[in-house]
Amino acid sequence: MTTPILAAVLEKPGAPLQIRELLLDDPEDNEVLIRTERVGLCHSDLHYLKGSLDISLPVVLGHEVAGIVERVGSAVTRIKTGERVVATVTPSCGACRNCISGRPTQCERVDSMRERQRPRLLSPDGSSVESLGGIGAFAEAFLVKEASVAVVGSDLPPQVACLLGCCISTGVGAVIHGAKVGPEDTVAVIGCGGVGIAAIQGARLAGARRIIAIDAVPAKLELARNFGATDTVVSSSDPTETLIQVRSLLPQGVSHAIEAVGRSQTAELAFSLLRPNGTATILGLMPTGSELRIPADALVYGDRHLQGAYMGANRFLSDVDMFTDHYLNNRLDLDAMVTKELPFERINEGFEAMAEASTIRVVLNMTDRQL
Ligand SMILES: [Zn+2]
Ligand SMILES: [Zn+2]
Structure with missing residues (x-):
């Protein structure tokens, strides 16, 4: 038995998403079927939409999601019907070397964790439709592994709960688990979208003594101050100009630079802002094939560090509890991070709104629809 659902399908990069009926499979033993409440629009969704990241087509995107558990598979033990949950694109087994050493986002079994016997989604003609990250939340309901979901309390409203699944996990997680920022640190955050604002809040939570928000759009910097930025720099198309401005605030450079844009130029800028022994942490997903050029002298003689923090190196289950508190x-x-809410059928308008200066996160309300 399958469940008919409406889903926004990406057929071709660059084309608008098409909302159409698909058939959602039954949960396998270790899966839960979730009725979608809210979904955030993330820049990685936009990358797939534009074609700058590769993905199998047709596909249902959407991964920053909160919803209510409607059905559970026979082997599910941790999740119950009726609970509100949030999902992550990085399920973890909890038993491999990376999981037990505190890096569940690098679970060695992540691919097998996502595997299933039958297609998750089918078109009415019987052809299969992919789903991003084993989620595919731009849909009325979706199937996900138990290992990909965390229960949130009913005191966390769905329109903010969904943010925990991606931008908060990534931005706050990167500062706390990736960069391990503390009160002695000075932090520059490049890019003040959802992930960047989350990183600024993470630096505030961690007690960083200076937090420099950097963005090309002055209006975003004004917003950044509301979330904890102590200083702001309008970035220039010439990275040297941006570097000069940061050095005018902190002549030695920063101890941590967080890149939340997803471009090689901003990642290279992040490294250039570092003081000796500083660490640049790169969060943004970059177009397939991107490469970075880093001056070797600054790296070696200055004991500087360059690291990735995919999905903020988050520890999803315990982080969700921490973020909730x-x-x-x-x-x-x-x-205040949710700057626009739209009904599901206006999803394409939502992606256009991501370019607006006042946008931090656009969230789709999946339960208030006229479809
Ligand atoms: Zn995301
Ligand atoms: Zn694992």
């Missing part, structure tokens, strides 16, 4: 105690502002 910080939100409920007014130390993590999720409400």
Whole structure:
């Protein structure tokens, strides 16, 4: 038995998403079927939409999601029907070397964790449709592995709960788990979209003594101050100009630079901002084939570090509990990060709104629809 659902399908990069009926399979033993409440629009979705990251087509994108568990597979033990959950694109087995050493986003079994026996989604003609990251949340309902979901309390509203699945996990996670920022640190965050604002909030939570927000759009920098930025720099198309401005604030450079844009130029800029012994942490997903050029002298003589933090090197289950407490105690502002809510059928308009200066996160309301 399958469940008919409406889903936004990407047929071809560059073309608008098409909302159409698909058939959602039944949960396998270790899966849960989730009725979608809210989904955030993420820049990685936009990469696939534009074709700058490769993905098998046709596909249902959407991964920053909160919803209610409707059905559970026979082997599911941790999740119950009726619970509100959030999902991550990085399921983890909890038993491999990377998982037990605290790096579940690098789980050695991530591919087998996502495998299933039958296609998750079918078109009415019987052809299969892919789903991003084993989620595919631009749909009325989706199937996901138990290992990909965390339960959130009912005191966390769905329009902010969804943010925990990607931009908060990535931005706050990178600062706390990836960069391990503390009160002695000075932090520059390049890019003030959802992930960048989350990183700024992470640096504030971690007690960083200076937090420099960097973005090309002045309006975004004004927003960044509301989330904890102590200083702001309008970035120039010439990275040397941006470097000069940061050095005018901190002549030695910063101890941590966080790149939340996803371009090689901004990743190289992040490295250039570092003081000796500083660390640049790169979060943004870059177009397939991107490469970085780093001056070897600055790296070696200055004991500088360059690292990735895919999905913020988050520890999803415990992080979701931590983020929830910080939100409920007014130390993590999720409400103000949702700058626009739209009904599902306006999803393409939502992606256009991502380019607006006032946008931090666009969230789709999947339960208030006229379709
Ligand atoms: Zn994302
Ligand atoms: Zn593992």
